[in-house]
Amino acid sequence: MKLPETSLNTAEMKVNGIVKTTRDAAEIGDEHVGTSRETPLKADAFEMDEEVKMDKIAYHFGEIMDIMGLDLTDDSLRGTPDRVAKMYIKEIFNGLNPENLPEVKLFENKYNYKEMLVEKGVTVHSHCEHHFVPILGQAHVAYISNGYVIGLSKINRIVRHFSKRPQVQERLTEQIAAELKRVLKTDDVAVIVDAKHMCVSMRGVEDTSGSTITSHYGGVFQTNNQKRVEFLKYIEMD
Ligand SMILES: [Zn+2]
Numbered sequence: 001m002k003l004p005e006t007s008l009n010t011a012e013m014k015v016n017g018i019v020k021t022t023r024d025a026a027e028i029g030d031e032h033v034g035t036s037r038e039t040p041l042k043a044d045a046f047e048m049d050e051e052v053k054m055d056k057i058a059y060h061f062g063e064i065m066d067i068m069g070l071d072l073t074d075d076s077l078r079g080t081p082d083r084v085a086k087m088y089i090k091e092i093f094n095g096l097n098p099e100n101l102p103e104v105k106l107f108e109n110k111y112n113y114k115e116m117l118v119e120k121g122v123t124v125h126s127h128c129e130h131h132f133v134p135i136l137g138q139a140h141v142a143y144i145s146n147g148y149v150i151g152l153s154k155i156n157r158i159v160r161h162f163s164k165r166p167q168v169q170e171r172l173t174e175q176i177a178a179e180l181k182r183v184l185k186t187d188d189v190a191v192i193v194d195a196k197h198m199c200v201s202m203r204g205v206e207d208t209s210g211s212t213i214t215s216h217y218g219g220v221f222q223t224n225n226q227k228r229v230e231f232l233k234y235i236e237m238d
Contacts, residue, residue: 039167057081057085102158113149120140126167135167135197137193139192141159154183158176172214173214189216190228193212
């Protein structure tokens with residue numbers, strides 16, 4: 001796994017015995033910018049066993065709850081650290097592990113279908129990597145076959161895989177597009193993500209009406225305006 005390229009300067013300081021890097025909150029702030037198309041992962045991200053990861057997360061999440069003053073002996077709270085750990089590793093962030101990338105079988109385009117195929121309204125359930133709160137929305141995807149087609153559900157699975165990571169919406173859009181281009185062996189791919197960020201609605205400016213739209217137009221979707229308009233018409237966003 002490639003390490004992220006970042007132009008941010010980092011400096012370490014110790015606060016109450018804990019090493020902190022001064023970039024993070026101080027430099028990125030609430031701007032919701034990502035630093036690269038690849039998810040910033042450590043080189044040894046998947047060397048630790050998943051069971052060990054869950055034990056460690058449960059321990060540390062329990063510490064967070066304890067620091068906040070919650071009584072972990074309470075029946076309702078006792079299992080929360082374990083539940084959160086399992087949810088992180090097995091569910092909402094299982095798209096971090098490349099082993100979980102959906103396998104996609106290519107079929108020959110026997111119908112000789114030459115128009116665009118649009119899959120609209122694909123569920124996006126992701127999490128903002130700056131606040132670890134949900135990003136909820138939809139993805140609209142189009143491609144034009146280069147002689148190959150894939151099962152429709154594979155598009156949903158690819159969207160879901162990259163959503164199940166701590167994300168920024170721009171990167172999510174680019175990662176979905178890049179994977180579709182790779183498996184379909186064509187650049188003629190368009191992706192639009194329209195999503196609401198809970199970190200904008202539940203905190204910060206607390207705006208509940210706005211949503212964020214990001215797009216990627218590859219191949220003919222970039223060079224041929226008509227194709228783009230046709231796609232937008234199908235998803236009723238033009
Ligand atoms: Zn956020």
